[in-house]
Amino acid sequence: METWVIISLVVLFIIIIGLIVYYISKNNNKVSQGTILVPDVKSKIDIEESSSDLVENKLIEKVDFKSIPEEITKDTKVVSSLSISSKTENDLLKKLELFEKNKGFIKKDVNLATLSKQFETNTKYLSEIIKIHRQKPFNSYLNELRVYYIVNRIKNEPKYINTKVSYLASDCGFTSHSTFTTIFTQIMNESPSVFLKRIKEEQKRI
Template sequence: MKFECFFLLVFSFSIFCFSQSVDENNTFYQEAIQQIRKDNGKSIKIYEYLINNAKNPEQKINYELDLIKIKVFVSKDIEALDIYFGIQSEVEELDNTEIKDKYYIIGSDLASYLGFKDYSEKLYKKVKSKDEKWLNSIHHKFLDLRKDLSVYSNTKNQIQSELNANVVIDSLNKTTNDVERFIFLKRLKTYYLTTNSLEKFADYNSQLTSLNERLNVEKRSARNHLVNKLLEQNKLRIDKEDKNIQTLSIIFSVILLGFIVCLIFYKKKVNTIKTNLISDKVENEILIKLETFEKNKGFLNQNITITTLAKELDTNVKYLSSILNNVKQKSFNNYINELRIEYIIKCLKEDKKFRLYKVSHLATLSGFASQSSFTTFFKLVTGTTPSVFIKKMTENED
């Protein structure tokens, strides 16, 4: 039924195009953008139709640039990259500064969203317009989306009530878009943590962790895809500049070597690139050992350090740090301290005698070296102090 409705829509639109002005056609184009939150698949098909039936090259490229934004929104980053690089030659051949600026802005935002700051800045330097209002209207808020997809960033549009939470849960159950699911799950996790609904918090936190791991795999694939595209560009540029095989070989080797050096340097700045240096087999082995470490509550050891843990897991600090940063998306200290807080919260929930202990004793039981560090991190995770948390938990049960 959806399939038939879509083609009825396309047929109606084809008649509409022949009888309406360009301005009216643009109105339909803007409406297609808004469809993304109602029906991702329909919006994409409408855009594909618009691209195939564009009145001129400028209109076609404008549709394709907006389709890039939609592809990112539905977590199809690789497809977005393919469209971006696929229209590069068409954009460069156009004598249209505005479209070229739009192309470079979206490319810069996309590169920054994927974590390639240097390449992002390189693209943005090509933008000629100085009209800040127009420039801001072109930005797709890729950076905002990147923040939304970070597990530990602050949640925008926080849920304020149970009624609001039920609306979000209904939206979560209806959407098939992983990006929207991620944002909904993060909002629900935050809400139920602040309301001390620990069972619901644990449920949505578990779902969020699972989805986060899958999106991280997709994001790493997209980053690798971008690297491959840049390498292809370098090769094409070299082929165009010099037909001589010997000269081509020398130039390409120098550029490739320089690119590899840049990647190594960039790796030190962006932790996500480090994962590519570890084989899947080694990564899985370390993750399994980390799971055993967590089950055995090794994090309760006050003297544990990243060095001692790496030795215990039979790996090195570099690999362990990379996996914690990229897979767990946490620093070593945050990883250990969050496990400790989750542990003590579970104890407080399951055994009321823990609620009678002094905060200093709870700090010691959870592996913290001092009460102050325990209180600080407890408040960072739960949003309140241990004493207030215990008081609210007791009152809710009464």
């Protein structure tokens, strides 16, 4: 009887030892599998990043940077940005000089559209030519020509000293007396009436 008890205990001990060994072995396998999975995950991330870079590179390759207009990629203040040939530029400048010499600016119907039509060009080209070569927008250019024209006449022709402001406005191309007064004041830093009074006093002292 005692022998069977001893044998049973030995068998039980062996079973317990076997279970312990099996449990430890199983845990070790899980740990070892985990260490293998880590590089697998990293590889997967690397593959995804590589794929993302590849897609991004393909998208960049599809963009044709040469097709982007030059005006968008850099500041342009030269006529060449409008594809005007040197001949066209020179022709427009000659017409502009003739316009100034003949005092075409005192006509009341002169504006960018009518002058462009007269010069046989478009408003965009003429506007840019004036901005570059006269260094001001068209309206400022036209207004200054008119004001300096009438200022010169007031200084050199005595009859203009006693002229009404409304007549001065009309004589230099303005259709509105108030507009003329405003623009004259902006350019000369004094109103037409004050300017006339000052010139009159200066001439009395001569």
